[in-house]
Amino acid sequence: MELFEDQDSIFPTSYSEILQRIRNIDPVKYGKTRNFVNGSVTYLSPYISRGIISTKFILSEVLKRGYQPAQIEKFIQELAWRDYWQQVWIAKGDAINSDLKNQQTPVSNHSISKAIVEADTGIDAIDSSIKKFYDEGYLHNHLRMYIASMACNVAQSHWKVPAQWMYYHLLDADWASNALSWQSVAGANANKKYVANQENINKYSFTQQKNTFLDVPYEAFSGLEVPEILKKTSTLVLQTPLPKKQTITIDKDMPACIYNFYNLDPLWKKDTTANRILLLEPSHFRSYPVSLKTLDFIFTISAENIENIQVYVGEFNEFISDYETKDVYYKEHPLNKHYEGFEEPREWMFDVQGYYPSFFAFWKKCKKQLTY
Numbered sequence: 001m002e003l004f005e006d007q008d009s010i011f012p013t014s015y016s017e018i019l020q021r022i023r024n025i026d027p028v029k030y031g032k033t034r035n036f037v038n039g040s041v042t043y044l045s046p047y048i049s050r051g052i053i054s055t056k057f058i059l060s061e062v063l064k065r066g067y068q069p070a071q072i073e074k075f076i077q078e079l080a081w082r083d084y085w086q087q088v089w090i091a092k093g094d095a096i097n098s099d100l101k102n103q104q105t106p107v108s109n110h111s112i113s114k115a116i117v118e119a120d121t122g123i124d125a126i127d128s129s130i131k132k133f134y135d136e137g138y139l140h141n142h143l144r145m146y147i148a149s150m151a152c153n154v155a156q157s158h159w160k161v162p163a164q165w166m167y168y169h170l171l172d173a174d175w176a177s178n179a180l181s182w183q184s185v186a187g188a189n190a191n192k193k194y195v196a197n198q199e200n201i202n203k204y205s206f207t208q209q210k211n212t213f214l215d216v217p218y219e220a221f222s223g224l225e226v227p228e229i230l231k232k233t234s235t236l237v238l239q240t241p242l243p244k245k246q247t248i249t250i251d252k253d254m255p256a257c258i259y260n261f262y263n264l265d266p267l268w269k270k271d272t273t274a275n276r277i278l279l280l281e282p283s284h285f286r287s288y289p290v291s292l293k294t295l296d297f298i299f300t301i302s303a304e305n306i307e308n309i310q311v312y313v314g315e316f317n318e319f320i321s322d323y324e325t326k327d328v329y330y331k332e333h334p335l336n337k338h339y340e341g342f343e344e345p346r347e348w349m350f351d352v353q354g355y356y357p358s359f360f361a362f363w364k365k366c367k368k369q370l371t372y
Contacts, residue, residue: 010136011046011171013301015266018047022061031074037125037140037205045172046138048082050298051263051331052305054347055079069370076349076370077363082177083348084362089176089334091355096179097160099188101357108156108226111233112165116151122229123198123212125205126150137171137293142204145185146196152186153193153221154213155230159186168238168289171297174262175288176334195221240285241292248310248323250275255327258316258339259309261290263331264298266305268344275325276309278302283315284335316340 012018025042033039047053059079062072069076089096115121119130129143139147144166151162163182167173183189198215202208209215213227250256256275257268261284278298302309312319316339320328328341336343350369356362 010138013304015305022058025062027062027067027072027075035142035204049172049174051265055083056347056349059349079349080363080366084359085176085180087353088180093334100183101189102187104158104186104188106156107158109233110158110161112151112157112162113155113230114232114234115229117234123214124209125201125207133169137169145194146201148182148185149195153195156226159183159188164238165236169291171294173290173294238289240289242280242285242313245313248312250323252324255329256325258330262333264302276306278309278311280313281315
């Protein structure tokens with residue numbers, strides 16, 4: 001199994017290294033191995049979530065290398081999932097913060113098992129992955145699903161708090177894909193819950209553990225009692241350690257380009273002479289808290305790739321009142337609806353927008369735009 005020694009080796013922060021990572025993608029191998037914890041995944045999720053690169057750009061770069069869409073359909077599908085979750089967020093707004101389609105049931109608590117938070121569930125693959133998660137800010141997608149299944153469908157926690165816990169520590173924190181994926185696992189955004197037994201975990205994690213509370217056939221899950229080890233819950237206090245507000249220097253004769261947690265695109269308006277502001281709104285981070293590790297990641301990546309960017313800690317309207325600027329530009333995002341100025345679109349893989357009740361209804365439309 002391929003392991004990484006430190007965060008820098010997993011997620012480099014220079015744009016040139018990010019581009020090299022795209023060039024290194026093996027989309028065929030990805031499709032065959034992605035479900036295994038040592039599979040040929042791309043490790044691009046933090047860059048997509050932070051708006052540094054788009055799904056459209058990644059697909060374009062891969063297709064330039066001569067791959068045909070039919071060869072790499074699974075890879076394209078997985079990119080499309082990211083756009084799909086964003087389209088749901090745009091359409092549904094704050095409704096994604098609650099059970100979207102179905103009420104999750106049964107729910108015995110609105111917290112999270114202490115054993116999950118402390119990586120002490122007794123399921124080796126999950127415990128070791130949570131420990132690495134705290135160190136690296138990353139989890140393989142299958143492990144995210146395993147943890148969500150354990151939290152919601154075994155420990156009977158409502159999905160919201162465990163989803164916030166995971167989001168808090170993820171470098172690729174994307175509330176749409178995180179919240180809606182958790183809801184899908186819990187049956188709140190899907191017609192069927194996702195459960196994983198020990199045999200499945202062993203297969204994809206290369207463990208050989210037996211006699212755990214998950215070492216049961218799938219038909220047993222519907223009547224499974226909450227294991228003792230998962231009953232005790234943890235009271236989470238998730239707070240974003242934002243830096244203190246500091247004075248920045250603004251040239252009133254130049255426009256302002258507003259970057260934020262979801263837009264750190266180094267190529268955006270690169271040829272425009274502008275004030276470049278990384279806006280960190282306390283209200284945003286109270287609603288969607290992230291860890292110091294995640295903050296450090298965005299500070300490093302923005303400073304390294306966006307020339308003369310300055311950090312402003314405060315609300316958008318405070319920035320407008322504190323500094324007179326000629327024009328304000330920003331990229332569209334569901335959390336930017338209160339911004340004022342010139343809104344510019346994000347880049348999507350396909351010209352398919354609006355709400356679709358299922359990914360495959362969305363994908364059916366997207367697929368028509370591919371040349372097979």
